Amino acid sequence: MSALRLDSVSISFGPLHAVEDLSIQLQPGEVYALLGPNGAGKTTTLNMILGFLRPERGSITVAGVDALTDPLGARARIGYLPETVMLHPTLSAIENLTYFALLAGRKIDVTTARKLLGEAGLQSDAHERHSGSFSKGMRQKVGVAIALAKEANLLLLDEPTSGLDASAANDLSNVIRAASSRGIAVLMATHDLFRVKDVAHRLGILRSGKLVDERDAATLDPVALEQLYLQRLAS
Numbered sequence: 001m002s003a004l005r006l007d008s009v010s011i012s013f014g015p016l017h018a019v020e021d022l023s024i025q026l027q028p029g030e031v032y033a034l035l036g037p038n039g040a041g042k043t044t045t046l047n048m049i050l051g052f053l054r055p056e057r058g059s060i061t062v063a064g065v066d067a068l069t070d071p072l073g074a075r076a077r078i079g080y081l082p083e084t085v086m087l088h089p090t091l092s093a094i095e096n097l098t099y100f101a102l103l104a105g106r107k108i109d110v111t112t113a114r115k116l117l118g119e120a121g122l123q124s125d126a127h128e129r130h131s132g133s134f135s136k137g138m139r140q141k142v143g144v145a146i147a148l149a150k151e152a153n154l155l156l157l158d159e160p161t162s163g164l165d166a167s168a169a170n171d172l173s174n175v176i177r178a179a180s181s182r183g184i185a186v187l188m189a190t191h192d193l194f195r196v197k198d199v200a201h202r203l204g205i206l207r208s209g210k211l212v213d214e215r216d217a218a219t220l221d222p223v224a225l226e227q228l229y230l231q232r233l234a235s
């Protein structure tokens with residue numbers, strides 16, 4: 001069974017075709033990078049998978065659950081990392097994680113919380129500090145732990161490395177590889193071509209809401225990937 005399947009999905013905002021006839025399929029453990037310039041439709045695609053937006057046409061299933069007829073069931077199988085992770089500033093990393101995990105229906109103890117934060121790359125001396133003092137990279141690591149806590153079939157990552165330093169971005173690559181090796185599929189919307197080469201198995205290029213190319217990432221070296229990307233945006 002596919003971890004994610006989009007068949008001929010389309011959505012418009014007034015006269016704008018934000019996503020048109022988009023079909024993508026991810027197998028368990030597969031890491032798929034959705035590339036495209038600003039306004040290409042990447043976030044809109046993630047929002048349709050999450051059930052925040054309803055496509056006008058097409059179908060979406062998450063681990064076999066129809067996301068259009070059962071959006072809550074589909075969302076229960078998704079761990080989502082938004083571009084900007086919002087935490088309660090007066091709560092510690094552990095308290096934020098246990099709180100948001102509970103909202104998602106999972107009760108986790110402190111030992112599990114520490115383990116998840118460690119897997120996400122947050123140093124142990126930050127686990128009990130108030131998150132109000134955290135850098136973007138640290139907040140994002142708590143967000144990763146929250147997404148992992150759901151034990152989802154699919155991780156959706158929106159621009160996961162934007163604004164991160166090289167070390168934090170590398171930590172994120174490790175998290176993605178570990179999730180993939182446990183059979184979790186990962187769909188990430190990104191502009192970060194280096195990260196795509198680093199972790200993705202497959203990539204798709206969106207332009208004006210249409211998938212204009214799809215490749216195995218292993219077939220391209222970083223220079224060829226950049227050339228392909230620029231060509232597809234120009235042609």
Ligand SMILES: Nc1ncnc2c1ncn2[C@@H]1O[C@H](COP(=O)(O)OP(=O)(O)OP(=O)(O)O)[C@@H](O)[C@H]1O
Pocket residue numbers: 013016018036037038039040041042043044045
């Ligand atoms: N709620 C909305 N109402 C009207 N237009 C919208 C809405 N959401 C997105 N759009 C438009 O749909 C198009 C796709 O936007 P989207 O945010 O999906 O692009 P993106 O590829 O994620 O871009 P970025 O890389 O800048 O995040 C854009 O032209 C955007 O202005």
